[in-house]
Structures are given as structure tokens and as C-alpha cells.
Amino acid sequence: MSWVEDEAPGLPEVARLLAPHTGRAQVIGVTGAPGVGKSTTTNALIAALRAAGRSVGVLAVDPSSPFSGGALLGDRVRMGDHAGDGGVFIRSMAARGHLGGLAWSTPQAVRVLDASGYDVVLVETVGVGQSEVEVAGLADTTLVLLAPGLGDGIQAAKAGILETADVLCVNKADREGADRLVHDLRAAMNLSERHPDDWRPPIQRAVARDGTGMPELVGRLDEHRAWLESSGDLARRRTRRARAEVEAIAVARLRSRWADLSGSADLDDLAAAVAAGDSDPYAAAGVLLADLPDGAGP
């Protein structure tokens, strides 16, 4: 796993050896806005999955912050509940400072956990927005967490998070506003256009703090997995995921070449010319691409 984070030179060889052993794990993305209780829910979900006899690999993808260089708070400490359990592997990953960031290293790490034989791989991300789109790209099932008091259902729709969800979970469902949030979410989901055959994301209430609703949440996630298999969508999603992964690696290699080029196609010189108004980005991109043939190989 450190090799993945460090982009070790041996990684391509490892990927080649792992390939035949991948594809068995149920990959679940867990996401939601700060404050919904992502770490608590991930923790409770691990416990529910372990109670059902399944092994769990967890990737906690945090934006690396200058304040901490990684996870900021005591969230990870709570993950320590599972410290002595050999059926659980938990790893925090930094989101930045890599060639392709999340898009690059997370799928590789999922691949390692999958090939290692974990029944379920949970990928927990911090934040909403673009990062969710990425999680939706790499998971079989995207679980979106919400909680009352953190904006309403319409704001959730506005932030684009409903369309990425396969399963919705309203955490802190014992708090005031939970009924309203579930109602708003139902209304927003009903507004969306779906084919009759499409999966309709269920909304599960839970209180992750005490485990309420967690076995039911596991049931919802399994229902989605079963639907993915019966509909053929699992293969489609995984091909799409592989496509993004291949593209990310190819682009990362090109980027590192572009950063290293000398002569006419030096990206820094091109950028300085664009910033000064002496060139435009299209012309500069053309110069970069024209110089590729000598530098495009792996």
C-alpha cells in the first residue's frame, strides 16, 4: 500500500501480478458533507459487516492539509475499535501531492485490497462535490450520507450529490429535522427522470453512533450489489472504472514527461508565454502535442 502512495517504480509489475486476482470484492464508496458522521458511520458499517462474517478493507481518503499532513481530528482514533481484528484493514490515504491525486492512487489501492481477498472494500472520502464524482467512478456502490441540520434536501440536490448516490443514508435520524430531510429527499428523487428499470436509490435511516439501522443499511448495499449483477451494470461500471484508471495513468505519464521536456515544448515556458498574452492556450497545447512522438512511450 505504501508503494501505491509513493508511486514506487515496481508498481506496474505488482499491478500485473494482482490483475488475475481482482474483481471479487464489493467496492463501496462512502461520502457526504463534513459533519454528517462519515467516520462514525464507516466504523458502524465495519462492525455490521464483521457481524455478518465479512472481511473489510477500508481506504480513508483525506485531503492532506498543511495543518496536519493528513487526518486532522480524532476520527481515526475511533477506527481503533477494530485494531485487533484481522478481518479489518484500515488505511488513510493522502489525496494530494501525487501525479494524478485521488484519480491516480485510489483505484490502485482498491485493486490491492480487492486482490488481497477482502470481501468488502470501503472507500471513505472527506468532502462533497468533485470528490464524490470520483468516488462514484471507482465504487460499485456509492453510499451518500446526510444528516438533519446540515442543509436541506434541496441543497443536497443542488450540490449534485443525489445523482451520484446508489444508496442514501440519513444518519442522526433521532434528531429533529430527520423526517423533513427524508421527505425532501424522496421528493427530489421523484423529480429525477429514471427509466422504470433503473435502480431507485433507497433511503435508509440510521443512528451510526449506537448502531441503529446498520444491519438494514448492509441489506440495502447488498440489494444494490445484487441488482448490479442481475442488470449487467456491474460489468459496465467496472469497465468504466478501468477506463478512467487507464486514462489517469496515461495522462499522469504524459504530465511527468511534459514537466521534464526541454526545448521548444517546455510547459513552463509555454505557460509563461500564455500568461503574458504572447501565446494562447490552444496554440501552446498544439506545441506540446506536436512534440509528443519522441516522448510518448512508456
Add this chain to the structure above:
Amino acid sequence: MSWVEDEAPGLPEVARLLAPHTGRAQVIGVTGAPGVGKSTTTNALIAALRAAGRSVGVLAVDPSSPFSGGALLGDRVRMGDHAGDGGVFIRSMAARGHLGGLAWSTPQAVRVLDASGYDVVLVETVGVGQSEVEVAGLADTTLVLLAPGLGDGIQAAKAGILETADVLCVNKADREGADRLVHDLRAAMNLSERHPDDWRPPIQRAVARDGTGMPELVGRLDEHRAWLESSGDLARRRTRRARAEVEAIAVARLRSRWADLSGSADLDDLAAAVAAGDSDPYAAAGVLLADLPDGAGP
């Protein structure tokens, strides 16, 4: 502007003609979590800038949603305050469905508004997380909005939003919890490691709804701009921005080639082989790149 969104074939020619006229505008990114009052603040900021005699171009970048195909709520309606003002241009842009998404089309649109002579270009994004990183990349100054009751300052730090901010604005500063939020933000900022010469992001209180604090906010933004110029950071940021822009265009062109390739390097076939465990993403990326020489030109 429609050409930019539609990726019109004439865009490279337009970019060439605009290039000598760019670089004058003050480009300000406005971002923050759903519920902080981004549209209200943008609206009040426009009014304050107009009162100071400056023309304003606004790009509102919304994730396009299946519910709406764009902006969901009545936010844009309030922007109608400025409908009859020739010194204000407002345009909503869809974030998805493009070759390179935001990374691709937003910088081009900024370029158009800049060359058109607007004194200030405001880029308002919805959501937090990755999208903010992108805003930080394309703006001279990134204004991060926060509000009491939407999670605390530590959560803001956790979501990685403080490190991208050049100016922080606590909106709804008349509400309970505003003092606490300002206090937490100060504490979080003090924890961060900065060189003595570095810019220290100021925290401005405001009530955008009635315009309180908006002239002061304009002052903060101008102070940052002045600092950018005196420190030389403006040229560095703009070169970095141009670099990302050139790269995004080059990558978008490669992606469209990869999608169109036939024969051994068809990306879909490569992805299907990776998904099936018959290949691995590194090997597949190598095949893509090896096939580039015939297809890399502009």
C-alpha cells in the same frame, strides 16, 4: 461565451485573437459549502464593486443536475438585481458534460471576460472539495465563504478549504455562533505554517443579505491583489494557471483521440480487459501511449 461552452471549432482562433488583450482583470473565485449564502454574497459583492465604479463579469459554475440541467433554485433570480446594468455581465456555466469539465471551459470563459474589459471577474462555484482546488487554480484571489451553523472551523480545516483561501468571509455574522466560528478559524490559521512574508488570509465578517461588511470585503480583496502584485505572486499564479489550462486542453485532445482510436489501442477494449482481470491498468496505459505518435498532433 456559448462558443466556449459548446467547444466550438473556432475557439482556438478566438483564443489567439483575445490573447493580447488578457491579463488586466482581477479574477476572484468565490466558493463555500452549500448554505453559506454564496449567491447572496456574490450579489452583494457585485453591488459593492459597482458602487466603487468597477465593471464586473460573473461566471456562476453550477454542477449540471438531472433535476434542472443547471441552477436548481431561485438563486439566479436574485442576480436579476443587476439585469439592467451594462457594467455587469452574468453567465451560468454547466460543470459537466464537457471534454475536460470545469478545468477546460471555465478558464476559457474567464479569458473572454478578461479580454472584454471587465475590471473584475467573479467565478462562483457550488460545493466544496475538489472544485475549490480548481477555483484556487484559476483565480488570482480565492474568497472562501463560511457561515455559523454549518459545521465549525475545525471541520472547515478538515475539508481542506482554509488552505485554498486568500480571503475568508464569515457571512450571516449576525447569527449565533459567528464569534465562535471566527475564533476557531483564527486558531486554525495560526496553526498553519507560513513564512513571515506569506500572505495571511484576513477574516471579514459580513451580512450579505443587507450589504453589511461588503465595502470592507472589497477592501480585503484589493489588499490581496496589491500584495500579489508587489510580491510577484501574481505572475507566478497566472503562469501556473496558464500551465494548467494548456495541459487541460492537451489532455482533452488526447482523450478525444483515445475515445476514437480503432485497432489495438481502443480504450474501451483495453478497459474491458482490465475489468476482466486479463490486463492491468499500467500495461493498458502503455499500449495507449505507444500508439500515440500517429494521433498526437493537433
